[in-house]
Each structure stands twice: as structure tokens, then as C-alpha cells.
Amino acid sequence: xxxxxxxxxxxxxxxxxxxxxxxxxxxxxxxxxxxxxxxxxxxxxxxxxxxxxxxxxxxxxxxxxxxxxxxxxxxxxxxxxxxxxxxxxxxxxxxxxxxxxxxxxx
Amino acid sequence: xxxxxxxxxxxxxxxxxxxxxxxxxxxxxxxxxxxxxxxxxxxxxxxxxxxxxxxxxxxxxxxxxxxxxxxxxxxxxxxxxxxxxxxxxxxxxxxxxxxxxxxxxx
DNA sequence: GAATCATATTTCTATGTGGAAATATGAGGA
DNA sequence: TCCTCATATTTCCACATAGAAATATGATTC
Numbered sequence: 001x002x003x004x005x006x007x008x009x010x011x012x013x014x015x016x017x018x019x020x021x022x023x024x025x026x027x028x029x030x031x032x033x034x035x036x037x038x039x040x041x042x043x044x045x046x047x048x049x050x051x052x053x054x055x056x057x058x059x060x061x062x063x064x065x066x067x068x069x070x071x072x073x074x075x076x077x078x079x080x081x082x083x084x085x086x087x088x089x090x091x092x093x094x095x096x097x098x099x100x101x102x103x104x105x106x
Numbered sequence: 107x108x109x110x111x112x113x114x115x116x117x118x119x120x121x122x123x124x125x126x127x128x129x130x131x132x133x134x135x136x137x138x139x140x141x142x143x144x145x146x147x148x149x150x151x152x153x154x155x156x157x158x159x160x161x162x163x164x165x166x167x168x169x170x171x172x173x174x175x176x177x178x179x180x181x182x183x184x185x186x187x188x189x190x191x192x193x194x195x196x197x198x199x200x201x202x203x204x205x206x207x208x209x210x211x212x
Numbered sequence: 213g214a215a216t217c218a219t220a221t222t223t224c225t226a227t228g229t230g231g232a233a234a235t236a237t238g239a240g241g242a
Numbered sequence: 243t244c245c246t247c248a249t250a251t252t253t254c255c256a257c258a259t260a261g262a263a264a265t266a267t268g269a270t271t272c
Binding site: 031032033036043044046047048050051065066067068 | 218
């Protein structure tokens with residue numbers, strides 16, 4: 001279903017379920033079954049999204065007995081964060097001005 | 107080509123050309139023609155991406171004579187930024203530890 | 213080794229998508 | 243009004259993608 005090709009972090013984040021999976025993994029590593037329970041999505045559906053996340057380098061798997069335990073690997077998000085960096089100034093100008101004011105006048 | 111439906115900021119960012127357009131608009135508002143010159147993409151291609159960016163609320167247009175001048179409206183990126191927020195702690199732990207060390211031992 | 217559990221992959225279908233080319237629109241000028 | 247410029251939309255194609263259902267795989271247990 002997917003050509004073998006790397007997936008950008010941006011593309012991986014485009015799907016809401018995948019963001020949800022990452023959010024769940026933020027609490028700690030989880031076996032697929034647990035993700036299925038929490039996600040209102042079929043097991044194959046979850047597996048497919050996990051594959052995309054793997055190809056984006058956003059998660060890693062470890063086999064533990066019968067289970068596959070997934071863990072967050074947030075490094076690729078750093079690229080998104082860096083891209084976002086120059087934009088932050090735009091929407092936070094007012095807030096930053098306030099913070100700076102408070103720092104300078106404590 | 108696109109069903110009429112809102113586009114999430116995440117989905118808009120999934121396409122590299124669209125990120126490039128936003129980067130260009132960060133310098134200031136620009137007419138479409140200028141974007142076409144700089145983007146190694148056909149004029150219709152640029153127009154289509156601009157439409158997606160409009161539907162995501164990431165740009166606004168103003169008609170000025172014959173030209174349509176596009177401007178950045180980065181507000182929707184704030185949502186992405188906020189989503190990213192809890193992840194920042196993960197990849198920056200080491201860096202933060204270093205910074206803190208330097209602050210405490212100047 | 214057969215059965216079972218947990219997960220992955222395949223198959224199917226409907227739909228979304230990018231890019232190129234052609235065409236349409238709308239504003240200003242001759 | 244007709245023309246031209248700037249941009250938008252449409253049409254076409256090839257291909258990516260989501261989700262559901264069925265099937266396959268691989269590790270453990272009996």
C-alpha cells in the first residue's frame with residue numbers, strides 16, 4: 001500500500017489519528033493492543049498508521065514476547081519545531097512584549 | 107480538484123512547496139507572479155497551493171489593480187506550535203541540562 | 213507440532229492529490 | 243468595446259491514501 005519511501009514528519013502529522021498515537025505514546029511506551037483500545041480505529045488501521053510513523057522515524061518498536069511495544073522518538077519533530085521558529089515571532093509579538101516588560105520591571 | 111472543506115494547518119504544511127510559499131511570504135506580502143518566479147513551479151501550480159493555504163487560513167489575499175497580493179496569516183500555526191509544546195521537553199532535555207549547567211556555573 | 217494470541221500485511225474500493233496543459237475570469241488600458 | 247495582463251479554475255492523468263475486511267506471520271503455550 002505504501003511505496004517504500006521516507007515519510008516527512010510534516011506528512012506524518014497531517015493525519016489526526018497519527019497525532020493522537022504520538023500523544024498516547026508521550027505517556028510512555030505502549031503495545032499496539034492498548035493503542036487499538038484507545039483509538040476508535042481498527043487494529044489494521046492502527047498498524048498502518050504505525051508503519052507511517054516508523055517510516056517517519058517518529059516511533060520505534062521493540063518486541064516483547066507476543067507484543068510489539070511502541071515508543072516515541074520525537075527527534076524528527078525538532079525539524080518542524082525549527083521550521084516553526086521564525087513564525088513564532090509573528091503571533092507572539094504581543095505576548096513577548098508583555099513578558100519582556102515584566103522581566104525588565106519585576 | 108479539491109472538495110470544499112477546511113484544510114488543517116497540519117495538512118497544509120505536508121507539502122514542501124506550501125512551506126516554501128509561507129517562507130517567502132514571511133519576508134512580506136507578495137503578488138502571485140513573484141512567487142511563481144521564485145518557486146520552480148507553474149503558475150497554476152502555485153495558484154492551487156495558494157488555494158489550499160487560503161482554506162487553511164494561512165494566507166490572505168488583497169486585490170491591487172491587476173495583481174493579487176498574498177500575505178502571511180500565521181495564526182493557524184499557533185495550533186501546531188501548541189501541539190508541539192509537550193514534545194519539546196523530550197528532544198531538548200540534554201540541551202536544557204547543558205544550558206542550566208552553564209547558567210548555574212558561569 | 214497444533215492451537216492461540218498479538219500484530220502485520222494484503223486486497224479492495226472510494227477518494228484525495230500533485231503536476232501539466234488548456235481554458236476562463238476579471239481588471240485596466242488602447 | 244476589444245485587448246492584454248495577472249491570476250484562477252478546469253481537465254486530465256498517474257499515483258498516494260484512508261478505511262474495512264480478509265488473510266498471513268511470528269511468538270508463546272499446550
